[in-house]
Amino acid sequence: MLAVPLLGLINQYLGFLAMIAAIVLVWKDSPWQKGAKVAATIAAMALLGAVLPDPPEEGAAGVARKDRKAAAARTLTSPSPSAAQDDPSPTTEPRPEAADYRGMRLDEARDKAEAAGFGTSDHNASDDDKNIWMRSNWTVCFQKSSWTGSETKTIDFGAVQTGAPCPSTDGGAIPWPTMPELTWKTWKTARNEVVALGVVPTEHLRADTAYLNDTLPDEGKYDNWRVCATDPLEGADVTINTWVTLELTHPDNGCPDPSQSKEDRVDLPDRDDDGDPDYHDPFPGDRNRNSVFPNGLPDSSGNSSGGDGSDGDSWNCPRTRWC
Template identity: 65%
Template sequence: MHRPPAPSHPSPDPAAPRNRWWSTIRARIGFLLAVPVLGLISPYLGFAVMVVAIVLVWNDGSWRKGVKVTATVAAFALFGSVAPDRPAGGTQGTAARPDGKAAGGAGTMGIPARTSPSPSPTAKPRPAAKDYRGMSLDDAREAAEAAGFGVDEHDASDEDKSIMMRLNWTVCFQRTGWTSSGTKTIDFGAVKKGAPCPREDGGAIPWPRMPDLVWKTWKTAHKEVTALGTVPADHIMASAAYVNDQLPDKGEYDDWRVCVTDPAKGRDVTVAMWVTLELTHPDNGCPHPDGQDGDRPRLPDRDDDGDPDYHDPFPGDRHRDSTFPDGPQGGSGGSSDGDGGGGWNCPRTRWC
């Protein structure tokens, strides 16, 4: 019995597996090439496609490990070529805009980070405060504390003294601010009452200098020292420039002349210091600055009775001077009327 021939099957094509592998590779490569294209459209979309492509590559067992690594690097490079640039220096954070607002920096992988809808914090303005300069430190503190300020104080000069008795200090500078807890503060820079304020906080006090007063009258010199503003009128003293001279009663030496000042000309005249003006009668000159042989200067006194010749009515008689012009109060001898009262040196005096 004749069997019919078995149906013939076509022999497998040896090139078919290779074609399928090549088609898969082209699909993966096309997928990777889509990353930069989609990245130009939207960074988010490009990033998502890149991640999917990398996952497919690493899950495909037909790819060698070296090829997978190369494809992954290529995907990152392609996406990086179209990703938005990072801020200068590659740092993240905030950058100033022309309008003064802060802009968000780039996030991971160059993806723009979300910006906060609330504006960035800015420094608080200085709290408004009354001008307390010129007030006593004690009064300024009390008023500032009543206005809600936390108060601090310091010596405004370069002497950096501790402040005692605030009533005797005057405010020169004030600086306001805020604490970290939101309390407004004020810091006073002060100097001793009567002292001039420094040109800047922490600077030297510009004390007035003693003027040149030599040969000016007491009345004129007294006014000039008082006008300096640091010395009370009752802190200016007068004395005789010569050791054997004596000032007349107050008000009678207004036209006497200044010979020496303490402090000397050009020295600082500080607050509440004592100033001495040494005077001489206008009939006399001032003593030599170096004195006489190192001794205190003396006016001529021929009879050596302690009464300078310029006002001694009897410059050649030591028994009579300006205090007792008719002779000394004591002596010996009898009375001219013989009453036995004796004891007076009577010749040429009014007592005999």
């Protein structure tokens, strides 16, 4: 019996086992009377109970139980990193990108975008506030695709008139080229430089004479004539609607005073006052003959006046060029 409380002090489970063994021995092998056996059993239980620690209070036990439940709940509701990696969140399907329609004619770009399922719109990409009327005459510079709230895909085109350069930003100013410096360059060289600007069609480029009484020879025969003035002036913007005029002079002549206005253009020297400047008049002292009418100028009646004062019938004198 004494072993029961001693083992109970060491470990409550050892004490409990010792108590069971002691009760079995008392009831099985002991010659004691029944009453003594009952008393011994009670005594063994009392001795073990005396040395066991007091049970925890209900409050502490409740708190402990609640803490254990909370930890378990956190464990159940907080997925582990590996679980999160194994169960990725659902992702949306990637939205298709629009093709690149920049540089394409506006009407063709709209047709292709609509065929691809896009709703289309367009606007003037420059700051000149012009409305787009004939889309076939406009070129796409910018495009912006988006999705509406009903998941409809749309694309908006920013365009400029065909032939115009694109602005650096949508809605910005068009970077028009400017008139180059062409003074004293040949017609052929100057013409090529204007065409190289990329906005002036050849039918918008013309040649004129720098002097009022001068005349251009046939096309192709003034390629080496020199530029005296330009319209527009050097440094001015050249747009797709600009007509360019280059005022030329024969290389044997200098240019008129640049300070004179176009309306005050001067004449080349013409001693016989026949309208044919001296530099190409084969008869600079005879107003009745010039480079156009070497056999005499026709009179008002349609005949010619001979250089020697004879009547018009002698204009085509036989065996001689002159009358």
